Amino acid sequence: MLPRHHGSSYSNGKKHDYEEKTYSISPHRSTPPAARKRRQLLIRLGGVLAVLLFGFFVWPGVSILSIFSFGFLSSGEDFQLETVRYYDLSNVQGTARGWEREERILLCAPLRDAESHLRMFFSHLHNFTYPHHLIDLAFLVSDSKDRTLPLLSELLEQLQADEDPKMPYGEISIIEKDFGQKVNQDVESRHGFAAQASRRKLMAQARNWLLSAALRPYHSWVYWRDVDVETAPFTILEDLMRHNKDVIVPNVWRPLPDWLGGEQPYDLNSWQESETALALADTLDEDAVIVEGYAEYATWRPHLAYLRDPYGDPDMEMDIDGVGGVSILAKAKVFRSGVHFPAFSFEKHAETEGFGKMAKRMQFSVVGLPHYTIWHLYEPSVDDIRHMEEMEQERQAREQEEKDRVERMKKIKDQFADPNNQWEKDKTDIQNEAMKEKKAKEDAEAGTEKPAAGPESSAKPETPVGALAEAKVEDVTTVKNKPAA
Amino acid sequence: MGPARSLRRTNPITIIVGIALCIVILVFLLSPSGADAAASELRKANAASNPLSPPTSPFRKENEKSSNGKRIPPPVVHYYMNNVTTTNSPEANRETVLILTPLARFYQEYWDNLLSLTYPHELITLAFIIPKNRDGNAATAALQEQISKTQKTGPEKKRFASIIIERQDFEPPLASQSEAERHKMENQKARRAAMSKARNSLLFTTLGPSTSWVLWLDSDIIETPHSLIQDLASHDKPIIVPNCFQRYQDPKTKQDKERPYDFNSWQDSETARKLGEGMGNDDILLEGYADMATYRTLMAYLVEDNGDTTQEIPLDGVGGTALLVKAEVHRDGAMFPPFPFYHLIETEGFAKMAKRLGWSATGLPNYKVYHYNE
Incomplete structure (x- = not known):
């Protein structure tokens, strides 16, 4: 074979053995062959490295594997992702013995500056007798200035990591959303008459955001529970469920110091509609909100709270129109059909009372239990x-x-x-x-x-x-x- | 040996140029798959680790039980709803869209139109609610066939983030879904009440914590501009409705024509208000019936030939055939009243309830979508 170097353009007179020599940056310098080979190897490696580095900068998220396989393998993992869900809503109607049919409950708790009550609330969670894995927890934390959020996460992590397999709950959602709450949360401003309408509308908004973000097609029941309930039966979910009503609430009282009489009705939002109140509603402005327990609106309604007999039958039911929000058990289908907590004046009511009214408007049964009592925490008012x-x-x-x-x-x-x-x-x-x-x-x-x-x-x-x-x-x-x- | 030796002798500049060329080729080869990779990264990032999760996210199937058969409790998940935005450029801000469809019958054209939407499919979740009757079963079967075609074997780019199928828990009040029967005035209230319940059930069980926009699209909408979502969202309105038309063939001239279809998008009139005041609490005002003249301004008739498609008008009532809503409107509680609300029901009642909550509705008279012609 003819040596190719005769045809080469490097003809400066200096004779080189080109056959021994492969690529070199300075081909005219004479170096020992071994050193040359080593350098060439280094240069080649450097070149490959440069290409790889360039690749990493251009496609930072792509693995080396996908570069070499030209992306053919990258979608392999997606086959494990489930993207289609099928639900038959007639399976989640809610029945009287839901725990036997493994019916799921969504437990909703709106929170704002509630750090001091959280531990008490979690002791209630520990004690519920309804199977925990069938209960999904959803919390909405809004406009909180204290440590509500970190404490809540900590307690929930503990709850889910509990040794006892019966302790952990189902899906757990902590939703953070600020509404720019302007109304103070202290007892006095919370219960002052003038602030009621706008306060109730903001509360309603928070409840609706929580529900719409947390309700799933697999829920049969929705349970609303305030965190400041001090004493309640561990079996409350089953007790309320057994009545098989669309919306049901217990009676809510609170303990008092002896000088105030020892105990007192707390939740005045569960009531039966009266003629007086309906007549009053007709005289009011479209955006007005009737609130109970204030001298400004004398409604003469029968309140669930005042009908309590400590020795009465706890299973006794009473039809009501307005509902208090401390502890509501409702079938999920009520919320699915669109009943919510009006953040506007609906038939002159807002929030939970408006919820009761709207449920009634859609022909759902709304019931209170006058002799089944849970106890709200006593927080002394400014007067007190x-x-x-x-x-x-x-x-x-x-x-x-x-x-x-x-x-x-x-x-x-x-x-x-x-x-x-x-x-x-x-x-x-x-x-x-x-x-x-x-x-x-x-x-x-x-x-x-x-x-x-x-x-x-x-x-x-x-x-x-x-x-x-x-x-x-x-x-x-x-x-x-x-x-x- | 010959070619190898020729390579050895090449100029270093040639080699450098060669390497650069290789890189360019690599870039060319990999760049489209790079964008796909970003999309698939997003899909994976949004996937939930447990089937108990918002239905708008895909999930990993395993994990229900660990190796020793013990139930692994679902994790504590934080959702930052302060970060869920609705802006006029949803694509740039990676805003998720939930397309809700009450499905009575399945039309292939409807599905093809969905697939041709240009909004990134990894940001779209589809949800359907289907009645539990014979028609519904047929529609479900047809839908599932198309879904498995798209989601399992179709190109990854066309796949949607998540798809939810729900079967309704109540019977539709009318056995027949034929157009003539459906539009009889006395049947309207019961029909639209049932429709409202179906819409609300679908909405409140699928909305989840991360949805930015809700697009209501009826199953008989078979033609829309491909950039429907971007176009409607660019107006940055809480509630926005395009004009719904129907293509037909003139029986006399055999020419293709189009006519207004949805009369539920309107501006209120004094006459309608007075009519409402004289009505009982449970009566409803209906549009498009000769024996109830409301003299409302109907958007269907405000269309201009070759008019500006971005022209906006304020509305008091909206139709639901195609309707883009910011999720916060629904989250505040605006739903489709299944009862007479200010003598309005379903989508018209929805516009009124949204108004009571401080959200207004807007119509685009010259931006058209097309309804199936039976």
């Missing part, structure tokens, strides 16, 4: 706090008074006790004096006949003090008066 301060002051004043009285009595006693002793001393002294005088007189009268009578008479006044007090006082006074006379 003022009253309690007054009572505290009164109590302190009374205590102070008592202390003063005791002190005074003690002082008086002390003051009188001293003279008493002094009196006694004086008395004996004087008596002794008197005795001595008498003796001296007798001695003087009798001369030196009875010298042994001295000790006898000196012991005598010490012994009869108590028994002869009366007589002696007479004695003493007479004795006392003697020197003066």
Whole structure:
């Protein structure tokens, strides 16, 4: 074979053995063949590396594998993703014994600055007897300034990681959404009349956002529960479910300090409609919201709360029109058909009361249990706090008074006790004096006949003090008066 | 040996040019698959680890039970709804769209039209609600066939993020779905009440925490502009409705023509208000019936030949054949009243309820979508 280098353009006269030489940056420099080979290898490796690096910068997300396979393997993992879901809604109607049919419940809890109540709420979660894996939890945390969110996540993580396989719940959603809440959450502004309408509309909005984000086609029931419920039966879900009603609420009371009567109806939003209230509603502006428990709107409605008999049948039902939001169990189909918490004035009501009204409008059954009671946490109102301060002051004043009285009595006693002793001393002294005088007189009268009578008479006044007090006082006074006379 | 030796002797510049060329070729080869990879990354990132999850996300099938047969509790999931946006450029902001369709009959044209939408399919979730009767079963079967074609064997780019099929839990009030029967006035209230319930059931069980837009698209809408979602969203309105027309063949001239179809998009009139005041609480006002003249301004008749497709008009009532709604409107509680709400029902009642919540409706008289002709 002819050596190709004869046809080469490198004909500067210097003879090189081109056959031994492969690619080199400076072909005219003569280097030992071994070193040349090594350098060539390095350069080649460098080139490959450069291409790879370039590739990484251009397609940062693509793995090396997909570059070499030209993307043919990259979609392999997608075959494991399920993208189609099929649900038959007639399987999730909700029945009286849902736990036997494995019916799923969505538990909704709207939260705002609720850090202090969370641990209490989780103790309730631990205690529910309804199978936990059939309950999905959804929380909406809005406009919170305290540690509600981190504490909630922490407690939920603990709950899901619980050793006891019966403890963890189903799907858990924490939804963060701020509505720019302007209304204060403290007890006083929360319950002031003027703020009610806009406050209730904001609450309604939060509830609707929570429900629409968390309701799934596999839910048969929806349970709304406030976190500030202090005491409730562990079986509350089954107890309410057994009635098989579209919407059902228990009676909500709260414990009170003894000076306020020990207990009190709390939730006044569960009521039956009255003629007076309907007539009142007709006179009001389109955007007005009737709220219960305020003198401004005298509705004369029968309230679920006031009908409670502590010894009444807990299964007794009562048809109601307005609903309180502390603890509502509703069939999911109620929410599916569009019933929600109106964030506008619906038939002159908003939020949970409007929810009751709307459910009724769509011919769903809305029921309250007057004698089945759960207990809301007692948070003293500003009035209560003022009253309690007054009572505290009164109590302190009374205590102070008592202390003063005791002190005074003690002082008086002390003051009188001293003279008493002094009196006694004086008395004996004087008596002794008197005795001595008498003796001296007798001695003087009798001369030196009875010298042994001295000790006898000196012991005598010490012994009869108590028994002869009366007589002696007479004695003493007479004795006392003697020197003066 | 010959070609190898010739390579050895080439100029270094040639080699560098060669490498550059190789890179260019690689870029050319890989760049389309790079965009696909981003989309498939998004699909994977949105996938839930448990079947108990928002239906708008795909999920991984395993994981229900661990190797020792013990149930693995679902994870605690955070959703940041402050970050769910609805802007006039949804594609750039990766906003998700939920297309909701109450399905009575399945039309292939409807499905083909869906597939040809240019909005990125990995951002679209489809949800259907189908009655549980004979027609419904047939429609479900046809739908499922098309779904498996698209989602399993179709090109990845055409696949939708997630698809939900729901079977209705109540019977439709009318046995017949024929056009003439459906439009009889006395049947309207019951029919539209049932329709409202179907719409609400579909909406509130599929909305989930991450949806930005809800597009209501009836199963008999067989033709829309391919950029329907982008076009409607670019107006940045809480509720926006295109004009719904129907193509037909003039029986006399045998010419293709089109006529207005949906009369539920209107501006209110004094006459209608007065009519409403004189009605009982449970009566409803209906549009398009001669014995109830409302004198409302109907969007269907405001169309101009070659008019500006971006022209907007305010509306008081909307139709539901095609309707784009910002998800927050529904989240605030605006639903389709299955009862007379201010004497309005279904989509018209929806516009009124949205208005009570502070959201207004807009119509595009010259932007057309087309209804199937029976």
